[in-house]
Amino acid sequence: MLYYLYEMNHAAIAPWRAAADAANLFWKNPVNPIAQTYMGRSVAASLDLFERVTRRYGKPSFGITEIPVDGVTVSIAEERILHKTFCTLVHFSKRWPAEKAPVKQPKLLIVAPMSGHYATLLRGTVAAMLPHADVYITDWVDARQVPLRYGSFDLDDYIDYVIEMLELLGPDVHVMAVCQPSVPVLAAVSVMAKRQKPKQPRSMILMGGPVDTRRNPTVVNRLAVARGVDWFRKNAIVNVPFPHPGYMRDVYPGFLQLTGFMTMNLDRHMDAHRELFWHLVEGDGDAAEKQTEFYDEYLSVMDLTAEFYLQTVEKVFVNHELPRGLFRHRDEKVDPSAITKTALMTIEGERDDISGVGQTEAAHDLCSGLQPDKKQHLLQKGVGHYGVFNGSRFRGDAVPRIVDFMRKHA
Template sequence: MLYHAHEMQRAWLNGASAWASIASEMLGNPANPMGYFGLGPTAASALEVFAHATQSRGKPEFGIDAVNAGGQPHAVIESIVLNKPFGDLLRFTHDGLDDSSPKVLIVAPMSGHYATLLRGTVERMLEHSEVYITDWADAKMVPMREGSFDLDDYIDYIIDFLEYIGPGANVIAVCQPSVPALAATAVMNAAKNPATPATLTMMGGPIDTRCSPTTVNDLAMERPIEWFRQTVIATVPMQYPGHGRRVYPGFMQLASFMSMNLGSHLMSHYEMFKHLTAGDDASADLTKAFYDEYRSVCDMTAEFYLQTVEEVFQKHSLPNGTFVHRGKAVDLGAIDQTALLAVEGERDDISGIGQTKAALDLATGLAKSKKQYLLAEGAGHYGIFNGSRWRTKIAPVVEEFIAKHARKSKAQLKQVA
């Protein structure tokens, strides 16, 4: 009933949003004298804020048309290079790159938002690298005939994507995927897989949530896994291709994120209202753009969500050495080829300080010279992969780290020969 109740509410809000938008446009029409005096401008602004806050949103586009590299603008080519039921591999490139440019796989979180949340991450790395990103599917859109998708499958997808990209690739895992990306790296190192990544950068990842636990970590520990199974898992209704699939709905995750900083979100909307009333559309549009992305959410499969909660946040399986992939224990000590960079935000309220850095200590078989740590001063969770700090302070460190530990691909070796 949870999903059906949401759909009924969404249908009602869609109608209310449409009417609010129409009323706002009418009040703001230059031909309407009420728009120039009294409560007209105030009412128009309030209706516009309400319409924007309640409208439905689908999957956003990356929309990266060009990047500046070497002082010149270059048109960006975006393409799907590998298609899988629960996620595609996207590739971004431009004519300013050559065979010597590093290949970077950005592993996006499967945590309720689309991969486009990392648009700023892709855009910045694309200046000097050929960028790939995991474009995870909305679980409610995947038919039941495609089977299940759990944490083991997530790790397999990362390995498959790296094998497609080929030797010498570099991985950047943002937040939640730091755990499966580290596990995949250990599996590939142990197997001497030719596609083992040269570097792995983990950004704000919950490797060991016992370090500086946050509200998110505490919530996961307060309840037994059966509570999550019975309370937040829903069945996809008939109108979607994935009807009958058990999922953790994106609207539940969004509600959780919004409630964590409700005061800040309310203030942001109040500021947007003030900007609109004052005629400062440019400032209002910045807030709108953020929430267009923030409110665009997708569902996760129940098995992936529950397994992540249990293994990562409750049992701490990876740091405890009990994490298993396909029935075989994952040995982080097997990582001896892939250089590791841990990036944390000083003000991160989702992954506390020390949680990502723990990976460096757990990789006991890796030389100290291949480990690096960066604490981004003043950066919150989103600030470590988006915004000015990411572009000017963090990304250059990541690029320098990749260059330092570069491993030549087959194409590059042929060039040298």
């Protein structure tokens, strides 16, 4: 019923959106003498904000067309090299200029979080790593777009996907997990090590992930423990409504996840939109564009399959199965101590309010089979969750250390 109410609200507000768009044509028309007045700009800014907060945001594009590599501008083409039901593996292929010999770079698989946002949330991460690596990324599919006849997708399937991609790209591949996938990526590498797979990754970079949420628990962690998985099953799982392709599929809807993210820092988001309004009124296009670009991405959300979401809540946030040695993949015990070949780097943000300090670093204790020279930890000072994998501090501080770590263990 909740999803139907959400769709009905969008349908009910559609005429008002159309009216706002029509009014904006009047208030922004250059031949309108009132358009350049303070009142005209204020009305136009109000209409713009109304359009933005009521818009249904679709999947953004990566939009990376070129990148500088050693002073040379290299064209980038997106290639989809592996198609799975719930994920596509995207390769950012470099097209080197004729006068420049291609530079061999290490392969890097970035596993994007499947936590409500699209993989394009890591656009900045991809752009920062492209000058230094041959980059691939997991592009997860919106569950409401997958017909029910294609079956389910759970945490075991997620781990299988990661293993398949590592074996496709290996053995000279490095893997980076951003936030949520830190646990399934660590599990996937552990399974590969235990099975003595020949294409184990050279290194594994875990960034702001909930490896052990018992350490320095955040509001998110405490909520999961307090509510329990049954509460989430009853209150957060809904059916996809008609006419979406995934009609009748049980999902955790993206709009619920977004609501949770927004309410955690509601004052900050309200201040940001208040600032956006005044930027529009004052004609500060650069500042307004910077904010709209961020929210175009932040407000674009996707649905997760119910089985994947509930298993993640239960295994990672409620039962803490991986750090307690209870995590199993298809009835096979996951043992991170079996990892001896894949070097481990963990990165955390000092002000991360999603994955607390120490939760990702816990992976070092679990990977007890690794020699000390194969382990490295970085705590980024003054950085929140988003800054762990994006922004100027990530580019200036974390990226050089990640690149050095990959080279050291190439």
